[in-house]
Amino acid sequence: MALDITRLSIRHRGGAALFDPLTLHVAPGTIATVMGPSGIGKSTLLDAIGGHLAPDFALAGEVWLNGKDICRLRPEDRHIGLIFQDALLFPHLSVADNLAFGLPQYLRGRTARRAAVAAALEKAGLAGLGDRDPATLSGGQKARAALMRTLLSEPAALLLDEPFSKLDDDLRTEIRRFTFDHIRARDIPALLVTHDRGDAESAGGTVVGLGQGNPA
């Protein structure tokens, strides 16, 4: 299923629009990149699509996913996965339990759930590390675990907010390839916010620049 954004704009209540209306088609298995100056509203755009827009912002336009306009749906009904700059793993859960947290409710039975987590750990190069405390993982291992947890929830689309910006150069290239390969393999649309040209080139999809004051 594609992600279709139609004339989306966000306004601070009582203020001007953050950026010119955005229209963007993101095909399944492709990664579109959103760039633009600091403060233009890139993270706020992802908040709006994910359903986490702060109440002091107002939204206009449409976001279509799975054949419906998701703008009025609760965040949990949108089935959108989020990946942030910090690999957000729960510190009080083991690595395996972190991944299990992403599993869909319909997957019943301890054996099936364990098998799904083991397969994901293996894919992420984390086999044997399931019992670890997340704090003992390296930066790259944390990033791969966080991605796997999100993918296990079977998102219909993925939003990535500067996901590689805290990784050093070698790791950045590796984790970027790992992340993009998995998105393509899942055949879901993804939207990437980044300041890095290399990220945008590696994503290989449409690149849009958010701007202000251009005629629509």
Ligand SMILES: Nc1ncnc2c1ncn2[C@@H]1O[C@H](COP(=O)(O)OP(=O)(O)OP(=O)(O)O)[C@@H](O)[C@H]1O
């Ligand atoms: N909760 C909030 N209430 C009021 N203004 C906010 C709130 N959150 C963000 N803003 C403002 O909204 C604008 C957009 O912020 P946002 O974080 O989306 O920008 P960005 O393009 O992601 O920036 P950066 O590239 O620096 O991360 C900024 O001017 C910011 O100060």
